[in-house]
Amino acid sequence: MIEANHVEKSFGSRENVYPVLKGIDVKIQDGEFVVILGASGSGKSTFLNVISGLERPDGGSVLYDGLDITKLSDRLLTAFRKETVGFIFQQYYLLPNLTVDKNVRMGADLASNRVYRQIIDAVGLSDKLHKYPGELSGGEQQRVSVARALAKQPKTLFLDEPTGALDEQTGRQLLDYLCKLHDEYRFTVVMVTHNQNIAEMADTVIRMNSGKIIESYANAAKKTAYEIGW
């Protein structure tokens, strides 16, 4: 279980402090599919970075099964990320000099995952194994980054607007893959998105506005990637 208690974060210099997260409390159960919604600039990405251990909050705590990751040393935090979390970013951040195969292997090697090719199959890229990111379309690149994150067999997967740069069809495809894999492996998913419709696929929806949670509810019936509007 992931538990965020009164998480605070601000940016800027001492005279010019700009609070971005103003005390956020969240509980996420293992295997849950959570979507975070909110206007641009409301602090969604910042919150995602904080609960995933990429950034330290100024106040509050983030507990993974009781372990407070905000108190970990850099080395332990790295080890924590290695074992627990996977990331998918809006801008993919693939390594341009390595093939699809090796990019995915970046995640796989960390978990000593020998069967990572299955995941490449699952995202439908087995015929692009030896291509370089520059030779792929945006959607394909995003799928590589999904495969890379999943090959690591994370307990929790964080996604920051994974469909932001994709068209409707590739976006739906990607979400569909994601749901299938989620059903199969039952990892926790925390996804940030602009798209209200995507929220209908989640177990829980969290709505943020200017650094606070203004609404949080559970979906009675989840929809699939092809049932939601776009």
Added chain:
Amino acid sequence: MVVGIKDSVKLAGISIVSCCAVFVCTLFLNYNIDLPAIKGRITTEAGMAMFDAQVLTGKVVVCVTGCCLVLTSAVMLLFYVKNYIDAHGKELGILKALGYSELKIARHFWVFGVSVLTGCAIGFAAAFLYLPDFYELQNEAGLFPELPVQFHPLLAFFLIVAPAMVFAVLSVLYAYGKLTKPVLDLLREKREYNLKYKKESTKELSFLQDLRRNTVRSKKSLVFFVTFLSFCFSAMVQMSTSMKDLSSEAMGFLIFAIGIILAFMTLFLSLSSVVKGNTKTIAMMKVFGYENTACGRAVFSGYRPFSYLGFALGTVYQYVLLKLTVSVLFKDIENLPEYRFDYKVCAITFVVFILVYEMVMYSYARQIRKLSVKHVMMES
């Protein structure tokens, strides 16, 4: 707009190298120009022999160090321009996409000549201040009559203005050549090496192994640099100890100092550009949970064999060069000690080299630790 004076400040490395080059060249050239004035007034035979020897040494030193340093600064400058274009590919690509012509963008790269100008001017000035002492040093034995220091405007032009102009033009041309790439290639992140490696089987390599190979291959100019810096270090340091026997203490020290400065400049420049060129990769690896040491090893250790290669080449080079100098140029000069390869110096230099190299590598590996993931993400 594209590049400004600000960017040329970052070229301190080039300034330092050109400063060294001009310093040495000014000393010996100025001396060699002034020296003939007293030729008629030398009366002793020993004086004449000394005169000939010094004219020759001057030529050799100017050729060796001058050429070496000019080459280095040229390579460094082009390397920097290339890095600049690679790093700012997006902005330049957008400018090009907006309709700026290549020449219009490339034109701005003349500012890189400024750093050469600064370096050369400082080198020339420093040399001029040192010249009176240098003249005295050359005439330690008191074999020549008094030789006053004279200023030669033409020499100043060729050592300050001319190199700056040449380098300015060189940067513009190089930038122009680089910018003729299609807009999309500038905008997109393209891998930098040829497709020919693609056929090779990399299936069995792990991610880290493949990354290590790729880091080396994707920036070949860096391989050259690392080899070159070890070459300089090895050749210059070993040569300086031999020079002490063959000519003067001061000369030995000069060459030694230049070798060290050169080696450090190139080492610093190449390693920082390795780090810079791989920040995204390193940041991404850290996000995934790779340890700092793993990141450092993957990025740096591929260069180690090349540094050893450079060291070996430098050793051979200095041996051949000194052997030739002694047997061809100095053959008429009597009681010159015979030149032999000095194993002890070679061994000591090698140990020092390894120590310095590994220390710099280590400190850069520590820098990786400070790289923040967020910082890199905000950039793009």
